[in-house]
Amino acid sequence: MLEEGDALELLAYLVTAARTQLDEAAEYAPMRLLTAAGRLAEMTEPQASTGLGPLLREVRRGISETAVQAGDPEGYAEHLDALCRAVAEHLVASLDLGGARP
Amino acid sequence: MNDAVLQAIRTRRVVRAFTQDPVGRDQLEAVLDCARHAPHAGNRRLHRYAAVTSPPLLRALRMVSPGMLQRPMAAIVxxxxxxxxxxxxxxxxxxxxxxxxxxxxxxLLLAAHGAGLGAGPVTSFSRTAVATILGLPQGVAPELIVCLGHPAAEQPPAMRRRGGPAWQDVVQWERG
Structure with a gap:
């Protein structure tokens, strides 16, 4: 699904972000991870199934490559929780977990 | 006071999104030429500059630079x-x-601004990877990348912080 060039780009980003994070402000860590998620969503969207498309668009809409927690700590956490909830709801639907939960 | 210089300083912005328009060779050379006018301790020339315009090379640089949000049309390392x-x-x-x-x-950032370009500095990158990609001589270490291009109409929002100090709050006049 992911073209090799895009996969390589993402792999390089993640590996080098791990290295740069050793020396940088802690607040950059969530931002780097979200940037990777946003780029993965952007790369995947052209070939995504009808079901996955809305989640990918929501992820891309919800990510700012310059947003850090210090700008609005409570809002930042709430925003990430909302994204996590969206991902989880998609998982429940796409993996047909509706009947499997306790 | 030199209003033109002060105005250039006040209107320069970090640019994080560029158009696909290429950077002209004359513009890039004008920016590079300004680097020698930067103040350097003892006027010692301890810095080297790698100018990059090749699209595959720029793409590779971006892959190993987590802080490079923009897709530059040229870069000066x-x-x-x-x-x-x-x-x-x-x-x-x-x-x-x-x-x-x-x-x-x-x-370099001010020179780019003066040359009609947008520019943004990047320090979050793998020094090892960039040196390898650029084939830098032994001992020459990349420390900062200046991304260049023509500013896109829409820019990502700047990093916001709560309660940042005014300049008056961080200045001590005379002895404390």
């Missing part, structure tokens, strides 16, 4: 020539070479 630093007997802990990376960067 500011490097420290450590063999030269050692030749002057400058101790490893001396911050001078890094301070001069900063002055070079500030000068």
């Amino acid at each position: 500011v490097c420290v020539d450590w063999p030269q630093v050692h030749a002057y007997g400058i101790s490893p802990g001396n911050p001078g070479p890094y301070i001069d990376v900063g002055t070079a960067c500030a000068t």
Whole structure:
């Protein structure tokens, strides 16, 4: 699904972000991870199934490559929780977990 | 007071999104030429610059630079020539070479602004990977990348912080 060039780009980003994070402000860590998620969503969207498309668009809409927690700590956490909830709801639907939960 | 200089300083912005329009060779050379006018300690030339315009090379640089949000149409990589630093007997802990990376960067950013380009500095990148990609000589270490291009109409929002100080709050006049 992911073209090799895009996969390589993402792999390089993640590996080098791990290295740069050793020396940088802690607040950059969530931002780097979200940037990777946003780029993965952007790369995947052209070939995504009808079901996955809305989640990918929501992820891309919800990510700012310059947003850090210090700008609005409570809002930042709430925003990430909302994204996590969206991902989880998609998982429940796409993996047909509706009947499997306790 | 030189209003034109003050105006240039006040209107320069970090640009994080560019158009697909290429950067002209004359513009790039004008920006590079300004680097020598940056203040450098002892007027020692301890820095080297790698100018990049090749699209595959720019793409590779971006892959190993987590801080590079933009897709630049050109880049200038500011490097420290450590063999030269050692030749002057400058101790490893001396911050001078890094301070001069900063002055070079500030000068390049203003030069780009003056040349009608947008520019943004990037320090979050793998030094090892960039040196390998650019085939830099042994001992020449990349320390900062200046991304260049023509600013896109829409820019990502700037990093916001709560309760940042005004300039008056961070200045001490005379002795404290």
